[in-house]
Amino acid sequence: MADDIAVRLDRVTKRFGSVTAVSEVSLQVRRGEFLTLLGPSGCGKTTLLNLVAGFLEPDQGEVYIGETRVTQVPPFQRDFGMVFQNYALFPHMDVFENIAFGLRMRKVPKGEIQSRVEEALDIVRLGGYGARHARELSGGQQQRVALARAIVIRPQVLLLDEPLSALDKNLRARMQVELKEIQRRVGITTIFVTHDQGEALSLSDRIAVISEGKIQQLSSPDEAYRNPENSFVASFIGDINRIPARLVEVSGDEVAIAVGEARIRVPKARCHASRAGDPVWLFVRPEVLEPVPEDTENAILGTIYAHVYQGAHIEIHVEAGALGTIHLRTRDDGVMARWPVGARVGLVGDLGGAMVFPRDSRD
Amino acid sequence: MSSGIRWRMARWLGIAFVVAILVYLTLPAVVVMIAAFNEKAILSFPPESYSVKWFVNAVTYPDFQKGFVNAVIVMLWASTIAVVVGATFAFAVDRFRFRGKALLEAILMSPLVVPKFTIGLGFLILAAQVDMSRGFTVVVVTHVVLVLPFVMRCVYVSLRNLDRDMERAAEALGASPLMVLIKIDLPLLLPGLFGGWMFAAILSFNEFTATLFVTGARTETLPVAMYNYVREFVDPTMAAISTIFIVLTALLLIVADRFLGLGKVLAIEEGR
Numbered sequence: 001m002a003d004d005i006a007v008r009l010d011r012v013t014k015r016f017g018s019v020t021a022v023s024e025v026s027l028q029v030r031r032g033e034f035l036t037l038l039g040p041s042g043c044g045k046t047t048l049l050n051l052v053a054g055f056l057e058p059d060q061g062e063v064y065i066g067e068t069r070v071t072q073v074p075p076f077q078r079d080f081g082m083v084f085q086n087y088a089l090f091p092h093m094d095v096f097e098n099i100a101f102g103l104r105m106r107k108v109p110k111g112e113i114q115s116r117v118e119e120a121l122d123i124v125r126l127g128g129y130g131a132r133h134a135r136e137l138s139g140g141q142q143q144r145v146a147l148a149r150a151i152v153i154r155p156q157v158l159l160l161d162e163p164l165s166a167l168d169k170n171l172r173a174r175m176q177v178e179l180k181e182i183q184r185r186v187g188i189t190t191i192f193v194t195h196d197q198g199e200a201l202s203l204s205d206r207i208a209v210i211s212e213g214k215i216q217q218l219s220s221p222d223e224a225y226r227n228p229e230n231s232f233v234a235s236f237i238g239d240i241n242r243i244p245a246r247l248v249e250v251s252g253d254e255v256a257i258a259v260g261e262a263r264i265r266v267p268k269a270r271c272h273a274s275r276a277g278d279p280v281w282l283f284v285r286p287e288v289l290e291p292v293p294e295d296t297e298n299a300i301l302g303t304i305y306a307h308v309y310q311g312a313h314i315e316i317h318v319e320a321g322a323l324g325t326i327h328l329r330t331r332d333d334g335v336m337a338r339w340p341v342g343a344r345v346g347l348v349g350d351l352g353g354a355m356v357f358p359r360d361s362r363d
Numbered sequence: 364m365s366s367g368i369r370w371r372m373a374r375w376l377g378i379a380f381v382v383a384i385l386v387y388l389t390l391p392a393v394v395v396m397i398a399a400f401n402e403k404a405i406l407s408f409p410p411e412s413y414s415v416k417w418f419v420n421a422v423t424y425p426d427f428q429k430g431f432v433n434a435v436i437v438m439l440w441a442s443t444i445a446v447v448v449g450a451t452f453a454f455a456v457d458r459f460r461f462r463g464k465a466l467l468e469a470i471l472m473s474p475l476v477v478p479k480f481t482i483g484l485g486f487l488i489l490a491a492q493v494d495m496s497r498g499f500t501v502v503v504v505t506h507v508v509l510v511l512p513f514v515m516r517c518v519y520v521s522l523r524n525l526d527r528d529m530e531r532a533a534e535a536l537g538a539s540p541l542m543v544l545i546k547i548d549l550p551l552l553l554p555g556l557f558g559g560w561m562f563a564a565i566l567s568f569n570e571f572t573a574t575l576f577v578t579g580a581r582t583e584t585l586p587v588a589m590y591n592y593v594r595e596f597v598d599p600t601m602a603a604i605s606t607i608f609i610v611l612t613a614l615l616l617i618v619a620d621r622f623l624g625l626g627k628v629l630a631i632e633e634g635r
C-alpha cells in the first residue's frame with residue numbers, strides 16, 4: 001500500500017438492526033491531511049469515526065490505519081487520538097495527569113512524560129496549567145486539554161467528533177482557527193466530524209459529504225462549493241436557492257431551461273440532466289441574483305416578501321408562486337428603498353455558475 | 364374571601380402540613396432520647412427528674428458490650444463482601460447481555476420481597492445441616508444476602524451516571540479493559556461504592572429479624588442483645604442504648620457527608 005495513506009476504509013458497511021448507518025464506504029485519508037466528514041444528523045458520521053477508532057466493528061469491509069489492517073483490532077491497540085464532543089476529561093485527574101495518561105499506558109519513561117506533557121501544553125497554549133483541575137477550566141480550555149491529550153501520544157491519526165459544537169459562537173470561531181493552526185504545525189492526519197458546512201469549508205483540505213451512510217462527494221471545499229456532484233451536495237453546502245424548472249433544449253455548449261415563464265441559459269457543463277423535457281432543479285446562489293423591473297426579458301417573476309438586514313449584506317426574500325421562495329443577497333442597501341415589500345420584481349443574474357440536476361417529478 | 368387571603372391560607376396549611384410530617388418522622392426518636400435521661404427506672408414520658416445513669420448502665424452492661432463488638436464484626440464483613448459481590452453483579456448486569464440476565468436481577472432483588480424471618484429461618488436450617496449454626500459465618504452470609512439489593516442499587520445508579528465516553532477516551536489512549544477498570548471505572552465509581560458500603564453497614568448493624576434466627580449466645584449482635592434485655596427488664600437503659608445508636612449512625616452519615624457529599628454517597632445525585 002502507498003505509504004502516504006494514513007487511514008483506509010475499504011467497502012465498509014455497518015448496520016444497526018434494519019438501519020444501515022454506513023453503506024459500502026471506501027475512503028483514503030492522506031498523511032497530514034485535514035479531512036472532514038460532513039453531513040446532516042443521523043447520516044452516519046459518528047459511526048464512521050467509531051469504525052476507524054474500533055469502538056464499532058464493521059459488518060463488512062476492512063479498516064486500515066497506516067499499513068496495518070485493524071478491522072479486528074480493539075481500540076486500545078490501534079494508533080489514534082480522539083477528542084470527544086464533551087471532551088471526556090478524567091474528572092479525578094488534574095490536567096497534567098489527563099495528558100500523561102496515554103503516555104503512562106504506553107510505558108513511556110518518567111522524564112520523557114514530563115517533557116512531552118509540557119510540550120503538548122505549550123502547543124495548545126496552556127503552559128503552566130498542569131496542576132489545574134479539569135473543572136477549573138473554561139470550555140475552550142477543556143477543549144484544548146482534550147486536544148493535547150490526544151496529540152501527545154503522537155498517533156497516526158486524530159479523530160474529532162464535533163469537538164467545537166459545545167462552544168458558543170465566538171469561542172467556536174476562535175477555536176476553529178486555533179485547531180487548524182495546531183493541526184498544520186503538528187502535521188497530524190485529522191478526521192473531523194461536523195454537520196456545520198461553514199466549519200467544514202473553512203477547516204478542511206478535503207470534505208467528504210455524507211448522506212444516508214454514503215459518501216456523496218469527496219473533494220476540496222472549493223470543488224464542493226463550486227462543482228457539487230449532485231443535488232444533495234449542492235443544497236447542503238453554502239446557501240443556495242433550489243428552484244424547480246424544466247429542461248427545454250440542449251444546444252451546442254448551452255442548455256435552455258424553463259423557470260416559470262422565464263427561459264434561462266446555463267453552460268452545458270453545469271447541467272447534469274440530459275433529456276429535453278426532464279424536470280430539473282436549478283441551483284443558484286443568492287449573491288448571483290439581482291432585482292430588475294418585472295418587464296425585463298427572461299426574468300424570473302415574483303413579489304418582494306421581506307427584507308432581512310444582516311449588517312454586511314441584505315437578504316431579500318422573493319415569493320415566486322409555484323417556484324417557492326427565492327433568496328437574493330446584496331450589499332447595496334439602496335435596494336430596500338427601490339424594491340419595497342410587496343413590489344413586483346424580476347430576477348436575473350449571471351448563471352454561468354448555476355447548477356442543474358435532475359429532479360424526481362414527484363418532488 | 365379574596366383570593367389573596369385564600370392563597371395565604373393555603374400556604375400556611377402547606378407549611379403546617381410539612382411541619383406535621385417532620386414532627387411525625389422525628390417524634391419517636393425524640394421521645395426515646397428524652398426518656399433515656401429519666402432518673403426513675405420506668406419508661407415514662409416526660410421524665411420528672413433527669414440523670415445519665417442509664418447511659419452508664421448501657422455501656423457497661425456486658426451483653427451490650429459483646430453485642431456491639433459482634434455487630435461491628437458482622438457489619439464489617441457483611442458490608443465489605445456485599446460491596447464486592449454487589450458491584451461485580453451490578454457491573455455485569457449493566458454492561459453485558461447474557462441469557463438469564465433478567466432472572467439474575469430478580470433473584471438478586473428478591474430479599475426485598477421475601478420476609479426477613481423467612482430468610483433467617485432458611486439460613487438457620489441450612490446452617491444446621493452443615494453444622495455452622497454456632498459461628499459468625501452464617502450471620503455474615505445472611506446479612507450479605509439482606510443488604511445486597513441496596514448495595515446493587517447504589518452501584519447501579521453510579522454506573523448509570525458514569526460517562527461511557529470516559530472509558531472510550533481511556534481506551535483511545537491505549538488503556539486495556541483491565542486498565543480502564545482500574546484507572547477510570549473504580550475511581551469514578553468510588554463514591555457509589557462507598558455509599559453502598561455505608562448503606563450496607565448501617566442496615567447490617569441495625570438488622571434484627573433475620574439475625575435473631577441465626578445468632579447464638581456467642582454471636583449475638585447488639586439488636587439481639589437489646590431484644591433479650593427488654594424481655595427481662597423495662598427501664599430507660601433501652602432508651603439510652605437507642606440514643607447511642609442514633610447518635611452513632613448520625614455521626615457516620617456526617618462523616619460521609621464531609622468527605623464525599625451525602626448526595627453522592629446515597630447516589631441520589633445526577634452524574635455531572
Ligand SMILES: Nc1ncnc2c1ncn2[C@@H]1O[C@H](COP(=O)(O)OP(=O)(O)OP(=O)(O)O)[C@@H](O)[C@H]1O
Pocket residue numbers: 016017019020021039040041042043044045046047048195
Ligand atoms: N448504537 C446504535 N444502535 C442503533 N442505531 C444506531 C446506533 N448508533 C447509530 N445508530 C443509527 O445509525 C445512524 C447513524 O448514526 P450516527 O450516530 O453515525 O449519525 P451522525 O451522523 O453522527 O449524526 P449526528 O450528527 O446526529 O451525531 C442513525 O440512524 C442512528 O440512529
Ligand SMILES: [Mg+2]
Pocket residue numbers: 045046047
Ligand atoms: Mg454524531
